[in-house]
Every structure is written in C-alpha cells, then in structure tokens.
Amino acid sequence: MKALRDAFGDEILALGRENPNVYVVDCDIGKSCKTLEFARQLPQQHLNVGIAEQNAAGVSAGLATCGKIPFVSTYAAFGSMRMCEQIRQEICYPRLNVKIACSHGGLTPANDGASHQAIEDYGIMRTLPNMTILVPCDYYSCRSLIRAACQWDGPVYLRFTRDPVPFIYRESDQFEIGRARTVREGGDVAIIAAGAVMSLALQACDLLHSQGIEARLLDMHTVKPLDTAAVTAAIQEIGRVVTVEDHNIINGIGSAVCEVAAGLGRGVVKRMGVQDQFGESGPYFDLLEKNGVTAQSIADTARSLVTGEN
Amino acid sequence: MLDNMDMKTALGETLAEEMRKNSSLVLVGADLMGANGTWPLHGEFPDRVINVGIAEANMVGVAAGLAACGKLPVCDTFAAFMARRDYDQVFISVAYAGLNVKLIGSDPGVAAEMNGGTHMSFEDVALMRTIPTMTVVEPCDCAQLRQAVKAMLEVKGPVYLRLYRKKPHKIYEDGCRFSLGRADCLTQGRDATVIAAGMMVWNALQAAEQLNQEGIHLRVLNMHTIKPLDKAAIILAAQETGAIVTAENANYFNGLGSAVAEVIAENSLSVPFQRVGVRDQFGEVGGTSYLMERFQLTASDIAQAVKSCLKRRQIH
Amino acid sequence: MLQNNKVLSLEETAIALRKTLLTTIYKAQSGHPGGSLSSADLMTVLYFDELRLRPHQPKWPERDRFVLSKGHVCPVLYACLAMRDFFPMEELDHLRKFGSILQGHPDMKRTPGVDISTGSLGQGVSCAVGMAIANRRDQNPGRVFCLLGDGETNEGQVWEAAETASKYQLDNLILLVDHNGLQNDGTCQDIMPPRDLAEKFRAFGFQTYQIDGHSIPAILDVFERIRAHQGGQPYAVIAKTVKGRGVSFMENVVAWHGQAPNEQEYLQAIQEIEEGLS
Amino acid sequence: MLTEERRAFLTQRARQARALTLEAIYRVGRGHIGGTMSIAELLIALYDDVMRVDPSNPSWPERDRLVVSKGHAAPIVYAVLAMKGYFDPKLLDTLNANGTTLPSHCDMRKVPGIDMTAGSLGQGLSAAVGMALANQMDHRDSYVYAIVGDGESQEGQVWEAVMLAAQRKLEHLIVFVDDNGCQVDGFTGDILNMRPFDQKYRAFGWHAIYVEDGHSFDQILDAIHQAKQTPDRPHAIILNTVKAKHVPGAENTYQSHCFSLTREQLDNSLRNL
Incomplete structure (x- = not known):
C-alpha cells in the first residue's frame, strides 16, 4: 500500500x-x-x-x-x-x-x-x-x-x-497516455474503472469469477483523450459495461463511455460513482458505500447485466 | 410586441415586473449589467440593483450573503465568467450552502461572436450540470424566456439560465406554456427525433422543414431544461421514432448530447444516435451564422446527422 | 535638444498610432476605441522607445515582454506591432475577422509579438508576475511590462498577483495602470471607487509613481527613473489618462468603451487627431 | 474597562471553549487546533458580550451574524454555540464522525447558529458583505461580524469584498483578522507576507484598528467599541494572536495548524488552561 x-x-x-x-x-x-x-x-x-x-x-x-x-x-x-x-x-x-x-x-x-x-x-x-x-x-x-x-x-x-x-502493477510496468490497460481479461461483462476505486473493481472481478462470470477489467487511467478503441471493443465484443469511478456519475468516465456506446447504437452501460450529490465528512469507504460503490455492489450490477435481472 | 425585441430587453422587462411584485428580488451584476439588460433597472430600483464591479467571484459570494438574509438575488454576467470564473463560488457558497441564488449567463457559445475564443462559452452547461441541486435552463426566444424567468424565480434552489441576449428567431407566442423539466414537442414526426435547446431549436426546426421535403418527418424536442432532464420524453422518442440526434451550441462533451447519451446507454435503447455540437474546440471570432458553419451547428448539419442515423438503422 | 527632438518625434508617432488604431477599428466595425486611445501615449513610448525588442525575432529570449492585461484594447497593441514591423500593416485590415491573426483579444498563438493571451480581466497581471519570476531565476535581463485598467483592479486576482510580485521582489516588473476613470458600466467612481491606487499598491509593497499618462516627457521621465532605481521592489505607474483621448466626442464618454465609429465619426476623429498635431 | 469579576468570568468561558474543542478534536484523532485556539477569546467576547443573538431562535432576522470565513475553525465555533445553548454540548462528541451534523468546516445547513457555510478560503467575507448589504437595505441595525485568517487574506476575493464594503460604507460590518502569523506551509511572513494589514485596509478605505494582544478581552472589546463609534466606514480589527494559544509545545508553530493531539498533550493543555 x-x-x-x-x-x-x-x-x-x-x-x-x-x-x-x-x-x-x-x-x-x-x-x-x-x-x-x-x-x-x-x-x-x-x-x-x-x-x-x-x-x-x-x-x-x-x-x-x-x-x-x-x-x-x-x-x-x-x-x-x-x-x-x-x-x-x-x-x-x-x-x-x-x-x-x-x-x-x-x-x-x-x-x-x-x-x-x-x-x-x-x-x-x-x-x-x-x-x-x-x-x-x-x-x-x-x-x-x-x-x-x-x-x-x-x-x-x-x-x-x-x-x-494497494499496489496493482509492478515497478517495471510502463503506461502510455491514451492507452487503457486491461487488468483482467474476460468475455461476460466489462468493467471500466480508474483511480482509487480500482481495488474495489478488482475485488468485484474475484467475486464474479467465483460465480462463474468472467469480467474484463479496463484501467482507464487516461480519461481524456479517451481510448475509444478499447471502449468500442468492449461494447462490440461484450456489449455489457459497468463504469466505476470516484467522481460524479455526470461528466466523468461513465458519461464518456455512454457517449461511445450511444454513438454505436448498441450495448448497455451502468454508471457507478457519486450519485450527483454533495459529499460529507466520514470515512472514505463509507462515503463510497453511501453512493452505492462497493466491491459487492459492482459485482451485483455486473451480474445483473449478464443475467438480465434488475 | 415581443416580435422585435432583444432577449436582454425581454429579460429586463420581465425582471422589472417581478421586482415590482416581489420586494425581496435583487439584481447583482459585475460590470456587464448594461450588456445583459439589467442595468436600466437601476433607475427604478436604485437600492436593489447592485453592481460589484469586475469581481465575479465576489458577485456570487455577495449574492450568497444576500440570499442567506432572505433576499432573492439574480446574478448576471457573461456565461463564460458565470461558469468558469465563479465555479468554486457557485459550488460552495451557493449550491452546497443550499442558497436560493439565480444565475444568468449571457452570450452562450457562438453568440459571443466578436469577443472570440476567450469569451466563447462552450462549457457552461456542462459545468453547471455537474453541480448537484443545480437546475439548468436554456430558453430559445423572448416569449419562452419570460416564462422561464418566472419559473426560475418560483422554483427553490439554484438555477442557471443560459441567455442569448440578442434578437432571436421567434418560435413561441407570448404567454406560452412552460414547465421546468418537461420537454416541448414542437413537431410530431415519427421518423427520427432531434433534441435541441436554445439557439439550436430554430436550426432543428429548419432541419425538420428541409427533411420534410424529402419525406422524412422529424420530431423536434425543445429540451429547454437540461437538468433535471426529461428522461421520459427521450425514452418515448427513442421508442416511437427509433433514431435520436442532439443539437447544442456547446462542447459535445458533457452537455445536452452527453446527458441524452447517458439515458440511451443506461436504458439500453439501442437506437442510432448522433451528437451535433462543438467538437471539443475553442471558439474564435466571427458572426453567428459563420460560426455555426465553422463548428458544424447548422440546420444542414443536423439534417445530415439525421440521415446518417437513418442509414445506420437500415444497415442494422 | 536631443531630448526635445525625441519628444517631438514620439508625439508624431502617437498621432500616427491613434490614426492607425482608429482606422483598424473602423474597418473592422468592431473593437474598443476608448481604452485604446487612453493608453496610446503610454504604448507609444513603450513600443517606440522603452521596450527592447527585435521585431524580426519576436521570441528573442532576452526581449522585454509586454502583457496587455486589459486585452480588449488590443487594437492599440496590434497597431504598435504592425508599425514596428512585427507583421505587415495590411494585417490590421483583418482585425476580428475569421481566420485572422488578429483576434478580438490578444492571442499569443496567432500574433507575432503577443507574449500572452489575455481577455479575461485580472489574469494578465498574474502571468506577468510568472514571467518576471522566470526571468529573475534565469538571470535573463528582460523586463516585464504589464498594462492594466483601473477598473481591472476590481479583480482580486490583481491583488493576489501584487502580493506575489512584492514577495519575490520583482524589480523587473513594471505595472502600468491606465487610470482613465471609466469602466464598462459607468465611471469607476460609481461602479467601484478605485480610491488612491498608488497608496494601494504601496500598501502591497510596490514602488509607485503617479504621472500624466498623456505627457510624453513625463512617461519618458518615469521610465528613466525606474531604470535608475534599485530597490528590490516591483513598480506601479499610475498614469492619469482620459478615455477616448484625442477625439472630442469620444473623450470621457462611456459609450465609446466598445463601439466602432461610423464613416462620418471616423472622418471627424481622424481630422481632430491630425489637428492635435499643430 | 471590564470589572475584575467580568474579566474572570470571560476568561473562564474561554477556558471552557478551549477544553471542549480540544476534547472533541482528541476524540476524532486529529483536527485544526492552531487556528481554533487563536480565536477563543474573540468568540467568547462576541457571543458573551457583544452579539445580539437568541440561541432559542437561531434564525431570528434581527440577530447579529457571524461569518467564520476561515471555516476550518468550526470546532471551536461549535463549542461556543453549544455553550450558548444552540444545541446539546453532547453533540460535540460527534464532530467529524460518520453521519455527524457537525462537519469539520462551518455548515449553515447542519448546525444551528452557523450563519454561513465556509471552507474554501476567501469566500466568507464576500458573503458577510452581502449580509451587511441586505441589512442596510432593510434598515436593520444588526451587525455582521466576520473572522478572516491572515493567510486567507491572500485570496484575491478577500480584496474584492473589501473594495465593495468600502464603496457601500458598510459601517455595521466588523471584520477581525486573526493575525496569528502562521499558515499551513510556514510562517505567513515567509510564505506571503500580508502585513501590515491595517495599512492595507486603510488604503482600501476602511477604518482599521490594530490590537496588540488579540487574547485580551479588554483590548478586543475596546476595539469593537471604537469601531461602533466610527461612522461611514467598515471596520477591520487586526488581532495579534498566538496560533495554538495555551497548547503547550504547539504555540506559535505553523505545524499546529492541523495535528493529532496525544493524550498527554491533551491533559497538559487542559491543566494549562
């Protein structure tokens, strides 16, 4: 850490x-x-x-x-x-x-x-x-x-x-501006995340794996210029996307991914993040939970996209 | 009467009427009240029109203080300054503090014309839309402005009104109906929908006329309230017309187009969709019609976008 | 005698500059004549005597830099740059036109000789402070001159910048306040009284001077005094000016802040400026 | 001049405010100690002796208002409000806790008696000016008080507000500059020296008073009295204060801005009070 x-x-x-x-x-x-x-x-x-x-x-x-x-x-x-x-x-x-x-x-x-x-x-x-x-x-x-x-x-x-x-990468890993990184490979659902909530997204992938669902996890470290190729691939190859960010769901990664998906005229996107409300004082992970961002909720959202339940 | 009026004049008249009725209404400006049609009210209401000079951040802070004491302040300056220069002040002193302050930003997008890139606001709607509790309104002509101003003063909480201050194309009759958060359906076509706001409503109507001649019948939605967004109207439009194009005089990131994209992607509407807007560029000097061409905001651009959506629908 | 000739020659240049900038605004039918005219004498002495520049090498690292913080009066700057041969005079005909190198507010990416983009008031002074700090750190002899309006001092950012200039003892920074007493919505006195600007800048740690901003000898003199002065303080020159100076019907009239003359007004203005010569 | 008895009473109250604040911050583990301790006497003087307020009716329109523009001083403001009966002092135990109504920065929507939300420095004075303008318009004789930090005065918005207050002749606006000489990164004199404040405020058209000892009730009250005798101008009272006053080992250090108090430090401080 x-x-x-x-x-x-x-x-x-x-x-x-x-x-x-x-x-x-x-x-x-x-x-x-x-x-x-x-x-x-x-x-x-x-x-x-x-x-x-x-x-x-x-x-x-x-x-x-x-x-x-x-x-x-x-x-x-x-x-x-x-x-x-x-x-x-x-x-x-x-x-x-x-x-x-x-x-x-x-x-x-x-x-x-x-x-x-x-x-x-x-x-x-x-x-x-x-x-x-x-x-x-x-x-x-x-x-x-x-x-x-x-x-x-x-x-x-x-x-x-x-x-x-937590550490997610090794010291020798190199990163390029504008190129998303695939953290986990999978074909059932895509999770696109960035920043400190990445560890929650990783935990969600583990939870999903234990239920037999394989998630592709993208580290969208460059929010702009967006790696539209990676997003397009996720939508065309999988079609089910969950975005996770510690940011208002308006105008952040979720919106950027929606722009791409809507432009393609296919796929479904669920945005997870701050629910267009002001923050308050409190422990960090509790604040995230208040906005519905936990490893469990990410996994649940992803699973509901796969199973078609809501 | 309204047919030949500048929108700033309509704004001044409407505010004057309201000020006569409501003694708590005060105007706060930052040395651009003349440009926005509010400075003339200084004559009738010398104590209720406050010009803080070139200090926009201070203007919003002052308005917050006035509101904290029960006044109903309306701030005005250029959209560029209202959104960017005052952002932290609007966020904290007004919205987070839960104060009832109204904000008017004029010269949106290409309307800044000769003032060029520094004054051309393509991001104000986006910025305001990200602030929780904020209402964002963009009326398209004088008649609608009058109703929008009244609605803005009635609703509790912060409102950002995007004001074109020159003479608009007339679309509505005086006394028209206006409901915050409810889109107006201006044409009833079933082939595709154009969702527009402000100056772009006229362009959308022009596009509808053009396409009409080609046998394509557009539905034009005037999305005058960009937040809270009329999601039901969008879902219905997608279901009934099967293709959606948005048209905004703003950056196509984070504004009306993005808001509609969020509804489409989250509800899995899977319809062809395209955004007409400024493609993440800064403005420059020029006349309105020129700039609309330069940034691909014209009726033809909208018509083109509709056609490409229809083509995609055939392919799929 | 030599000094006298210099004054006379600069006074002639100031007339040419006023004519050029008015012509530019007239042809564009858009622009800000009032503040351009009030600062024309200061700009004349800067661009034709004081600033160390190389017009054919606009980015010469050791140049004196100039920041037009009151960016809306760029016609006077563009006219100076053209007359100093930074670009052809013909470019002035394209002020505020699409695709022009001469934007409605100064744009450093388009116009040779413009050191920083400005247009939102109060921000240029901070930029000037940044430049002066950089030059100081690099032991670059270039100085930084910054012209700002009296109304512009309403912006808190001006005072933020002043605090920083004082902290870093930027005696390579010279602020020139075009104190013409008018702003967009009315007189400064009505909108936001500037009070004694020299006293304010002194309170923020500046060495200050108050001069008649239309007297070429006074302007020359103040620059000479600044060059001779060594005090580890930034400088503020409060130049008392008249908005619209040189054109009778524009002088002290708020409406001429940002309005272009029609043909008749233009011809009369040119005539009056020429008559001012005699 | 205060009577011996009154002075002793006020001193005791300031002691109590400090103790409540330090205990609350100790419970959270960490907090803004320096800048709360520097304004203890000022807050007590205002609430116990100067301000026209009714704790049972916090939104009374005729009240005097206080804007604590240095919003991070909230803990001691809350302590004083609790002492005045705006809310149960037990609530102080919840400072910064999950779901608390007492957040780290002054919050007018959550805390009865707080007149303005603050937290991003430099914005509070503008709001205070707005309040004073509203009072002026409504012909109310209420006063608006504001507390601005010395470091905070580096924000240009403060000077934007100062200009406007002078123009509007807000004689019922009294601003206190908590000139404790420290900011987060160092001594104010090293980071960006704003002294002398009184000269700056005078240059901007204010009536300014320098108070040698910002912890002396006599001097604070005398300055406020002087301010109220001076018409036509807003008033700046520059209080020469000590950051983290009465916290042994932390006084006059900029590191005291925000830190964790050990049990020993807390006990020492409480004894020292």
Whole structure:
C-alpha cells in the first residue's frame, strides 16, 4: 500500500533533479501534496504563491511561456473549481505546457467534507479543449504517468488521492497516455474503472469469477483523450459495461463511455460513482458505500447485466 | 410586441415586473449589467440593483450573503465568467450552502461572436450540470424566456439560465406554456427525433422543414431544461421514432448530447444516435451564422446527422 | 535638444498610432476605441522607445515582454506591432475577422509579438508576475511590462498577483495602470471607487509613481527613473489618462468603451487627431 | 474597562471553549487546533458580550451574524454555540464522525447558529458583505461580524469584498483578522507576507484598528467599541494572536495548524488552561 500523492512527491523530485525546467508551484499546501522535499532540495525550481490558486494558475502560465514545465500543486477541489477560469483561459486556450497536479481527488479528503472533496474535477477538465486527464490507480502507474505527463507537450490534469492504496502493477510496468490497460481479461461483462476505486473493481472481478462470470477489467487511467478503441471493443465484443469511478456519475468516465456506446447504437452501460450529490465528512469507504460503490455492489450490477435481472 | 425585441430587453422587462411584485428580488451584476439588460433597472430600483464591479467571484459570494438574509438575488454576467470564473463560488457558497441564488449567463457559445475564443462559452452547461441541486435552463426566444424567468424565480434552489441576449428567431407566442423539466414537442414526426435547446431549436426546426421535403418527418424536442432532464420524453422518442440526434451550441462533451447519451446507454435503447455540437474546440471570432458553419451547428448539419442515423438503422 | 527632438518625434508617432488604431477599428466595425486611445501615449513610448525588442525575432529570449492585461484594447497593441514591423500593416485590415491573426483579444498563438493571451480581466497581471519570476531565476535581463485598467483592479486576482510580485521582489516588473476613470458600466467612481491606487499598491509593497499618462516627457521621465532605481521592489505607474483621448466626442464618454465609429465619426476623429498635431 | 469579576468570568468561558474543542478534536484523532485556539477569546467576547443573538431562535432576522470565513475553525465555533445553548454540548462528541451534523468546516445547513457555510478560503467575507448589504437595505441595525485568517487574506476575493464594503460604507460590518502569523506551509511572513494589514485596509478605505494582544478581552472589546463609534466606514480589527494559544509545545508553530493531539498533550493543555 502506498499513496498516490507520495508517488507525486517521489517522481516530481526525480524529474526536477533531471530537468532544471521542471518547476513546482505550491499554494500553501505543499505538506499535504508532498512537495516539501522538492522545495528543500530544489529551491530554485520552487515557488509558493500562498493561498491564491487563481494566481498560481496565471503565474504558471507565465512560467510556461518562458520554457518552464510548471506543476501546480494543490487539492483537486481548488485545482479544478477555483482555478477553472484560469486553467481554461490561460493554460488550455493558449495550450501552455502547465501540469495541474492535484492531490485529494474524489471523496478521499473524507474528513474535510464537501468543500474539499472533488467529485466533479475531471468532468470539468474533460469539457476543456486541449486538456489531457490522468487518473492513476496505484503507486507505480502513478509514477509512470507523471513522467509521461512531464514529457507530454501541453496541459495535463493529474488526479491523485490522499490515502494509501494497494499496489496493482509492478515497478517495471510502463503506461502510455491514451492507452487503457486491461487488468483482467474476460468475455461476460466489462468493467471500466480508474483511480482509487480500482481495488474495489478488482475485488468485484474475484467475486464474479467465483460465480462463474468472467469480467474484463479496463484501467482507464487516461480519461481524456479517451481510448475509444478499447471502449468500442468492449461494447462490440461484450456489449455489457459497468463504469466505476470516484467522481460524479455526470461528466466523468461513465458519461464518456455512454457517449461511445450511444454513438454505436448498441450495448448497455451502468454508471457507478457519486450519485450527483454533495459529499460529507466520514470515512472514505463509507462515503463510497453511501453512493452505492462497493466491491459487492459492482459485482451485483455486473451480474445483473449478464443475467438480465434488475 | 415581443416580435422585435432583444432577449436582454425581454429579460429586463420581465425582471422589472417581478421586482415590482416581489420586494425581496435583487439584481447583482459585475460590470456587464448594461450588456445583459439589467442595468436600466437601476433607475427604478436604485437600492436593489447592485453592481460589484469586475469581481465575479465576489458577485456570487455577495449574492450568497444576500440570499442567506432572505433576499432573492439574480446574478448576471457573461456565461463564460458565470461558469468558469465563479465555479468554486457557485459550488460552495451557493449550491452546497443550499442558497436560493439565480444565475444568468449571457452570450452562450457562438453568440459571443466578436469577443472570440476567450469569451466563447462552450462549457457552461456542462459545468453547471455537474453541480448537484443545480437546475439548468436554456430558453430559445423572448416569449419562452419570460416564462422561464418566472419559473426560475418560483422554483427553490439554484438555477442557471443560459441567455442569448440578442434578437432571436421567434418560435413561441407570448404567454406560452412552460414547465421546468418537461420537454416541448414542437413537431410530431415519427421518423427520427432531434433534441435541441436554445439557439439550436430554430436550426432543428429548419432541419425538420428541409427533411420534410424529402419525406422524412422529424420530431423536434425543445429540451429547454437540461437538468433535471426529461428522461421520459427521450425514452418515448427513442421508442416511437427509433433514431435520436442532439443539437447544442456547446462542447459535445458533457452537455445536452452527453446527458441524452447517458439515458440511451443506461436504458439500453439501442437506437442510432448522433451528437451535433462543438467538437471539443475553442471558439474564435466571427458572426453567428459563420460560426455555426465553422463548428458544424447548422440546420444542414443536423439534417445530415439525421440521415446518417437513418442509414445506420437500415444497415442494422 | 536631443531630448526635445525625441519628444517631438514620439508625439508624431502617437498621432500616427491613434490614426492607425482608429482606422483598424473602423474597418473592422468592431473593437474598443476608448481604452485604446487612453493608453496610446503610454504604448507609444513603450513600443517606440522603452521596450527592447527585435521585431524580426519576436521570441528573442532576452526581449522585454509586454502583457496587455486589459486585452480588449488590443487594437492599440496590434497597431504598435504592425508599425514596428512585427507583421505587415495590411494585417490590421483583418482585425476580428475569421481566420485572422488578429483576434478580438490578444492571442499569443496567432500574433507575432503577443507574449500572452489575455481577455479575461485580472489574469494578465498574474502571468506577468510568472514571467518576471522566470526571468529573475534565469538571470535573463528582460523586463516585464504589464498594462492594466483601473477598473481591472476590481479583480482580486490583481491583488493576489501584487502580493506575489512584492514577495519575490520583482524589480523587473513594471505595472502600468491606465487610470482613465471609466469602466464598462459607468465611471469607476460609481461602479467601484478605485480610491488612491498608488497608496494601494504601496500598501502591497510596490514602488509607485503617479504621472500624466498623456505627457510624453513625463512617461519618458518615469521610465528613466525606474531604470535608475534599485530597490528590490516591483513598480506601479499610475498614469492619469482620459478615455477616448484625442477625439472630442469620444473623450470621457462611456459609450465609446466598445463601439466602432461610423464613416462620418471616423472622418471627424481622424481630422481632430491630425489637428492635435499643430 | 471590564470589572475584575467580568474579566474572570470571560476568561473562564474561554477556558471552557478551549477544553471542549480540544476534547472533541482528541476524540476524532486529529483536527485544526492552531487556528481554533487563536480565536477563543474573540468568540467568547462576541457571543458573551457583544452579539445580539437568541440561541432559542437561531434564525431570528434581527440577530447579529457571524461569518467564520476561515471555516476550518468550526470546532471551536461549535463549542461556543453549544455553550450558548444552540444545541446539546453532547453533540460535540460527534464532530467529524460518520453521519455527524457537525462537519469539520462551518455548515449553515447542519448546525444551528452557523450563519454561513465556509471552507474554501476567501469566500466568507464576500458573503458577510452581502449580509451587511441586505441589512442596510432593510434598515436593520444588526451587525455582521466576520473572522478572516491572515493567510486567507491572500485570496484575491478577500480584496474584492473589501473594495465593495468600502464603496457601500458598510459601517455595521466588523471584520477581525486573526493575525496569528502562521499558515499551513510556514510562517505567513515567509510564505506571503500580508502585513501590515491595517495599512492595507486603510488604503482600501476602511477604518482599521490594530490590537496588540488579540487574547485580551479588554483590548478586543475596546476595539469593537471604537469601531461602533466610527461612522461611514467598515471596520477591520487586526488581532495579534498566538496560533495554538495555551497548547503547550504547539504555540506559535505553523505545524499546529492541523495535528493529532496525544493524550498527554491533551491533559497538559487542559491543566494549562
């Protein structure tokens, strides 16, 4: 178990040491976002603009025009909502090479409650042209994708989560932006997931397997550009899809998959995630359960698609 | 009377009528009240029209405070700023706080015309749709706007109204019926359905006329309320007409088209479906008709999408 | 004497600039003449004397950068860039036209010489701060000039940016406030009183100057004082200006914030600007 | 000038507020200790001595309102509200618990007596300005009080709100800046120095008072009194405070912003009070 924000802290330090143009722009929460070591070792590549996220986005745009690769580091709620206008206007529209690296995605700032939980962050980002969105699910894929983001020329939104999550991949696994990863192969139902809920989806696959149902599990770590080939294959080869995400069911992976399915004119999709309601303070997995996201419920939903029961 | 009116004038008149009836109604703007037709009300209601200057985030915060004290604030600015610049404020200070604040965003999509990409809002509907408890409305002409404004003021909770502020094509008669969350069926065809909102309703009707001449009879649904979505009308349309095309003056990610796609995929409707909308691009300067061509939003584009759906239906 | 010649020559340039920008707006039949005219003298001294630029190498890394935070007055910027040969004068005829390199608000991806895209007020100042920090860190001698409106200081982001500039002691950053006293919906005094802007910027850690924004000698002088000054502080120049300056019927009239002249108005405006020469 | 007896009473109340807060945070395991402890005296002064409120009628329209813009200070606000009788102090045991009505940041929909939801910094002052405007429009003489953090003042929205309040001459708006000199990542002076606050507020047209000791009831109450005597301008009272005041070992450290209290630290603090 290791947290994705730690993957950020480790990888950004490595990247910063390799490339003096890699900058971190903090908004007074470097401690939680794991950038303190970067700040200590690479002070020349570090800024802290204080509690002024809008300004951080603008400052980073300015840095990028001067050839820097700034990673704005904040919480997902602020990195998406508070900076929304600035990201669109100053970063996406001019297609500047700024990375928005956010910890505390989804419901993971569980105790902080609704104001700090980001249940709409990558939905917002998905609506912005030129934006690439990465939602890694474990420590190793996270590090690999941060490196890929750094090499990618253009705006990238990275969503990390707060608490330790199980290892799913090996250190040597490499990840490519825009290419979904098949975690489990199966032909009865497809589960498409990303982020910290991946471990629940894996458990669901095990539950289904014990009932004789084989699920194909896709790690959709790149929410945009969507790997439409992988989604199309799932719909054409299987036709039954469950999407699982720690995000509002509106505008996230579920909606993106529905767009593809509806466009194909076939298949059925069930979206699992935050049920278009605000979060609250509470333990993370309880909050997910309140929104109907547990290993058991994922398995039940998938099975009902296979058996045709509702 | 309404035939020759700008929508911003209709907005100003309607709000003035309502302000005379309801003393708690206040207007809060951010230096664009002139553009949106609300600044003239300052004369009659000097104490109830507040211009906070160029500080949109502050505008929404101020409105939240007013609402917390029992006022009924209506905020206005350009759609681009209302959705993006104020997003965190709308989310937390208004929606999460459960405050009764109404938001009007003008110059949606290509209507921003000469202001170009920075001001062209293709994402406002999507952003607002992701906020729990938010109602999203996009009326298509002056008569419908008047009813929509009244409905917006009556319903409790945050509402985002997407306003075309110039002179629209007339579709409805004054005093028309309007029901939040219930789509209007404008033509009764059975061959395919076009679901449109705002400026695109006119284009959809034009497409219906074009196709009519070719013997294809369209059903046009005016989905003026994008959230909560009229799912029943969509399911019925799929069952009765067997093909669905959506038409929106917005990014085709996350807006009306995506909302309809969600209903189709989740209900396993398995009908040919296509989205007409801006294909994940930023705007640019130009006149409305030019931009509609540029972003493939015209009546012909809609007709084309309908035909390709019909072709797919034959193949399957 | 030399100084006198320079002043005279710049004053002539300012007239040419005003004519060019008005012609550009007239031909486009769209644009913002009021704020373009109020900042024309500042822009003249910047683009024809103060800024270190290479028009044929617009991305010269050591250039002085210019951020038009009040992006809607881009006609004055486009006119300067064309007159300095960043692109052919003919391009001005395509302002706000489809496919043009000259968008309704500055677009760095399309227009040579535009250092950052702007258009949503308040954001440019943050960008300028970012540039100044980068230059400082790279020991790049390029300075960053940023023109913003007085109404624009309503945006909290301006003050966020000011705090940061002060923290990083950005004495390579010069903010120029075009203090023309009018904003979109009315006078600044009515909409949001700017109060003493110099005092505000001082309170946020700036070295401040107040000048007549239409006096070429005063503008030259303030830049000279800034160059000579060493204080580890960012600079704010509050330039008192007149919106629509140079055209009698546009001066101090809110309506000319964002409206193009018709033919008769255009001809009269050009005549008045030329007469201002004598 | 307070009587000796009154001062002792208020001091005792602040002690109780701190104890309730620390115990509640200890029960959750972790919480915002620094910024709650720095405003204990201010909250007691407001609720016990200054504000016109009726705990049995939290939505009384004529009440004075308080916006705690630094919404993470909620635990001590809840403690004081409970002490005032807005709800049963036993409820404090549920702070941040599953299904609680007392979430970590101030929530007007769940907690009787909370006048504004807050949590994303910088937004509360705008709301307070809106409230004061509404009172002004309705000719109510109620006051609106707001507590803004020193770090929080880096949010541009704070200055957007400050400009508007000055323009509208909101003389019944009193804002307290909790100038404890610490923010999450470090000392405010190192991260982004906003001092001197009084000069900034004056430059923006406010009546500003600097309070040398933000934990002295006499000085706090005297400043509020002065504010109420000064017409035509909103008021900023800059309170020089100590982050994590009265928590041994944590005082004046920015690490005290949010941390886990050990049993020993809790006992020490409670003894120290």
